[in-house]
Amino acid sequence: MEREIVEKVKAQFGRQAERYAESRPHATGTSLDLMVEWATPTATDRVLDVATGTGFTAFAFASFARRVVATDLTANMLIQAHRLAGERTLKNLLYSLAEAEALPFRDGVFDISTCRIAPHHFGGVPRFLAEMHRVLRSGGTLVLCDSSTPEDPDTSAWQQETERIRDPSHVRNYSPSEWRRMTEEAGFHVERMSTEHRSNLSLSNWVRTAGNDPTTVRLLRERYLKASPEVRNAFQIRFEGEEIHFSWMLAILLARRT
Amino acid sequence: MIDKELLEILACPSCKADVVLDEPSARIVCTACGLRYPIRDGIPVMLIDEAEQGPPPRKL
Numbered sequence A: 001m002e003r004e005i006v007e008k009v010k011a012q013f014g015r016q017a018e019r020y021a022e023s024r025p026h027a028t029g030t031s032l033d034l035m036v037e038w039a040t041p042t043a044t045d046r047v048l049d050v051a052t053g054t055g056f057t058a059f060a061f062a063s064f065a066r067r068v069v070a071t072d073l074t075a076n077m078l079i080q081a082h083r084l085a086g087e088r089t090l091k092n093l094l095y096s097l098a099e100a101e102a103l104p105f106r107d108g109v110f111d112i113s114t115c116r117i118a119p120h121h122f123g124g125v126p127r128f129l130a131e132m133h134r135v136l137r138s139g140g141t142l143v144l145c146d147s148s149t150p151e152d153p154d155t156s157a158w159q160q161e162t163e164r165i166r167d168p169s170h171v172r173n174y175s176p177s178e179w180r181r182m183t184e185e186a187g188f189h190v191e192r193m194s195t196e197h198r199s200n201l202s203l204s205n206w207v208r209t210a211g212n213d214p215t216t217v218r219l220l221r222e223r224y225l226k227a228s229p230e231v232r233n234a235f236q237i238r239f240e241g242e243e244i245h246f247s248w249m250l251a252i253l254l255a256r257r258t
Numbered sequence B: 001m002i003d004k005e006l007l008e009i010l011a012c013p014s015c016k017a018d019v020v021l022d023e024p025s026a027r028i029v030c031t032a033c034g035l036r037y038p039i040r041d042g043i044p045v046m047l048i049d050e051a052e053q054g055p056p057p058r059k060l
Helices: A005-023 A030-039 A056-062 A075-087 A126-133 A153-166 A176-185 A203-210 A214-226 A228-232 B004-011
Strands: A046-050 A067-072 A095-097 A111-115 A136-147 A188-194 A197-202 A238-240 A243-257 B019-022 B027-030 B035-040
Touching: A005 A075, A030 A056, A030 A111, A030 A203, A030 A214, A030 A243, A046 A056, A046 A126, A056 A075, A056 A095, A056 A111, A067 A075, A067 B004, A075 A095, A075 A243, A095 B004, A111 A126, A111 B019, A126 A136, A126 A176, A136 A176, A153 A203, A153 A214, A176 A243, A197 A203, A197 A238, A203 A243, A214 A243
Parallel strands: A046 A067, A046 A111, A067 A095, A111 A136
Antiparallel strands: A136 A243, A188 A243, A197 A243, A238 A243, B019 B027, B027 B035
């Protein structure tokens, strides 16, 4: 990961760990249910959850797996995850700070590896996927979910710029075809892919989670108000009084390590 | 200090070689490149940028 991106992510998420712990879109959602359903963790599996944040994906897998190792780039996130796991009396979690592109694990030690709503912060998704491949055993399962972007370049560009204004650590959202290509290139066989789930967001909550200042909030509001009909349609933008609702599509992918 | 299972699966994020726990210094040490990773709040800090370059490791 490029140094500049790592520092931005640390700054953004070190500050925001407690708000993420309270944030509903990260805490619930059927995308997580689908990931668990597809991956089918069993009582013998050792699972890796990369960029766990405050641990919601790790917790979902920990209910079924023997062991879940949760990593993040930010110590504050893992401290929050550890606290929340304690509240849920989950005892089969282990934690390590790690960069997604330089995982600190031996080859082939995991049965399942996951990463949810995080790769858009990674500077090097191909390196991350190569690392996921390395730490999985032969035949192991990769299950990913991330905010995605339309295949159409114009609507995609609007979304990428909006994300970067809100969160300087945002790198880019990848389209479903980009996800499939990168995952296959890393040596996986993509077995299932879904783009049916969406992350439903409201602007007021979205900027609060990021800790945006009033100037940035104004700038973002104007972008939504001036968005083209194509953009409004692609992201289901709707106005309700002072509130702006919208949604990002999610790409969910199940792949087998060959 | 560190869970036994975690120590067994950890590797150096830089060169991917095996690591060992150095209890007196509370560091996880790479057996190949000698990078030394701190442990904070019981959590291994396996970040290359936060590692110290130790002396060349002794052959075990």
